[in-house]
Amino acid sequence: MEPASRTPGVLGLQVLLCSSLLLNALLVAHHFLSALPAPSELLGATSNGGGSLSWSLQAARDAESVAATGCSGHGRVFLDGIVGEDGRPGCECNTCFQGPDCSVRTANCTVDADSGDPMFLEPYWMRHAEASAVVFSGWHRMSYRATDGVFQSVELERSIKQLHRAVGNAVADDKHMVFGTGSVQLLSALVYALSPDSNSGSSAGVVATAPYYAAYKSSTVLFDSRENHWEGNTAAWANASAGNATRNEDIIEFVTSPNNPDAQLRKPVVGGASAIVDHAYYWPHFTHIPEPADEDVMIFTVSKLSGHASSRFGYSQT
Amino acid sequence: MEPASRTPGVLGLQVLLCSSLLLNALLVAHHFLSALPAPSELLGATSNGGGSLSWSLQAARDAESVAATGCSGHGRVFLDGIVGEDGRPGCECNTCFQGPDCSVRTANCTVDADSGDPMFLEPYWMRHAEASAVVFSGWHRMSYRATDGVFQSVELERSIKQLHRAVGNAVADDKHMVFGTGSVQLLSALVYALSPDSNSGSSAGVVATAPYYAAYKSSTVLFDSRENHWEGNTAAWANASAGNATRNEDIIEFVTSPNNPDAQLRKPVVGGASAIVDHAYYWPHFTHIPEPADEDVMIFTVSKLSGHASSRFGYSQT
Known part of the structure; x- marks a missing residue:
């Protein structure tokens, strides 16, 4: 095929195709580069240029998955909760509720209101989830000392x-x-x-x-x-x-x-x-x-x- | 243009182009759907179908960024470390090292080895970074009670x-x-x-x-x-x-x-x-x-x- 024989339409198609394929390549590359854990040897300065996550990704997914579990509005799931037969922590129900998802009201149950539990503040922290989340590494401040030789932060x-x-x-x-x-x-x-x-x-x-x-x-x-x-x-x-x-x-x-x-x-x-x-x-x-x-x-x-x-x-x- | 007048080459180009554009659309959609925080109203059961992160993402990035900061092998950066002029926590240097990246050896410095600090185990936890990472939500176990009414986990x-x-x-x-x-x-x-x-x-x-x-x-x-x-x-x-x-x-x-x-x-x-x-x-x-x-x-x-x-x-x- 000689270039001279092509119509403008075919040329346009070819330009579009090339651009599109290039874009494909870029997007695929971006997807895999950001999804793969960055290589790290004892977490040296080489890893994590910016947006991608490595060692904290799974823990973050676990935490969000637990937070999104529904307990019928009558209970909560915690990361360190009692693990059930499915290998995952289950709902811990409020007083007077039971069942796997806390949907069953306990018969003839009396709530003991004589407690100083400060749960009324829980919705505040849920609304500020991003600002209050904390990710701990396994080696966070292992020393007896807290900050630069001082015993207190x-x-x-x-x-x-x-x-x-x-x-x-x-x-x-x-x-x-x-x-x-x-x-x-x-x-x-x-x-x-x-x-x-x-x-x-x-x-x-x-x-x-x-x-x-x-x-x-x-x-x-x-x-x-x-x-x-x-x-x-x-x-x-x-x-x-x-x-x-x-x-x-x-x-x-x-x-x-x-x-x-x-x-x-x-x-x-x-x-x-x-x-x-x-x-x-x-x-x-x-x-x-x-x-x-x-x-x-x-x-x-x-x-x-x-x-x-x-x-x-x-x-x-x- | 009638379809009959097209050459097989142009038809092939068109099919390729359509496929490529479709793939682009899918990749772009995937990118934005996974990058955007999932909508959540008090973190109900609707959010987080699987791989994407919302409220824990920034904290995870902060933790990994801090972990990847180099202190010349003579110090560490902690998430809750003293914040410097750039608004980020800085290196806390080991005894006898100083400077912003702990690269300067302190003159005539004596190390006090009379301490039970268990830092020899730190490399172990760094090597098991993924298995030991923990993500805390802002509302993690606020109650005085730890598990289902018991005061201890x-x-x-x-x-x-x-x-x-x-x-x-x-x-x-x-x-x-x-x-x-x-x-x-x-x-x-x-x-x-x-x-x-x-x-x-x-x-x-x-x-x-x-x-x-x-x-x-x-x-x-x-x-x-x-x-x-x-x-x-x-x-x-x-x-x-x-x-x-x-x-x-x-x-x-x-x-x-x-x-x-x-x-x-x-x-x-x-x-x-x-x-x-x-x-x-x-x-x-x-x-x-x-x-x-x-x-x-x-x-x-x-x-x-x-x-x-x-x-x-x-x-x-x-």
Whole structure:
């Protein structure tokens, strides 16, 4: 065939075909290059130029697949849930629902509403799924130390201070921060820290104004320390302080603001006592914030702030 | 144009072109359908038929990008590391290295080798990157309860028992398991649990055979409880037990097997005492396993088993 013999139509077809085939080749190449895991030897700097995923892909698929499983709106599937006969974690049903997809209502079932489970915040995190997703590698921060030789995450501390500045509920910038496995652990640690040395012969009395959080009493009694002991309601001390100059240095007072269960914004009652101010609920979704809190010893917890109760994270600022 | 006037060559071109265009359309459609986040309203059952990712994609990309960052082999980047001027977490350098990519050796620097950091296991987890990756959603197990109303993960307990069966280092199946924030927390909890009630007028003596792990003494002394006290080395009791029938019910003995630092496979020394057997290092990568451990009270920790020291997870089996 000589080129001169072709009609313009055939030439056009050929140009179109070539372009189309070239496009085919590009798309096929793109598809396979982005689908194949990037080669990596101990995950060196060579892998992952940009959009493609390798080692995290399967875990991400598993997580999305679990999140998309339906439990009739009466339960949830978790990645680390109990694995069923099909080798996959199954639905964990809300109280009074049962069956593989939680669709069966349990007969004569009573729901126990006496719980502080913060599940009302779950839809918020589902709506912000992309912003709150976290991918952990198997070798994430294996060391005992958290950040550059420090035992506590410097970045987390910075984020918490930034949050308090944005919300305006606490003066955090000049405070020293200590992280704990839930705030209850820190309550005990603070009672210990504020108690006199038992070799001095004295023992601190621990008090709170009724109605108060039961763990103030139970944790103090549990440790049965020589350095402190539970002394009950503040009522007696409040009257005594008003009347005369009783020495209160060895009193440790738990103050909850707002209080649980009566929602009062409380102040210390015993003059001269060491106050541990529990601000677990001092956030705008639980109370109004008349001014940023600025006590010497303050306690916060994510079980109330964000609703992540099972992650057991609290912090104290002193 | 009538079809009859076409040459076979032009017809072939047209068929090829049509096929090619169709393939293009399919590939383009596939590309965009898999790249776009699947629509989801509170992540219902509609999203994610299979291969495509939506809410976890960005987090997975961030994690892989961080993992692929080079720190000259003398440091690491972590997702939650300190954010630099470019808005991204930077290299955290090993001791004696510095600079943005940890390539500069610090002059006259001495490495402190006196640390139990289990970083020698890091390359193992990097080699098993895909199998050990975990993707957390923002609403993962927010409740105080872990599995179906239980406060502890049933699936994790099952996996731990399976592991002990496979390794053959402990008889775990008939044991009751308690999880703790690191094993040190459980050491204290066990001393508490094995002590007599202080109202009975007695106080348990806590002992260990030297050389022993310093936390046995320091944690007992720290709590300064009315129910127990540190009594030092077992040497005195060992002699006494051999000679006469001294009552040892109120002695709590820490036994580490293999011991740290002398690697001895130890047995309890004080007859009649309550033994807390610390099997932190009773794994085949630290010692040989003559037989499965089967004591009444055993302690294990992932900081030694898998090297995940900062995840603070220990468990006791009783």
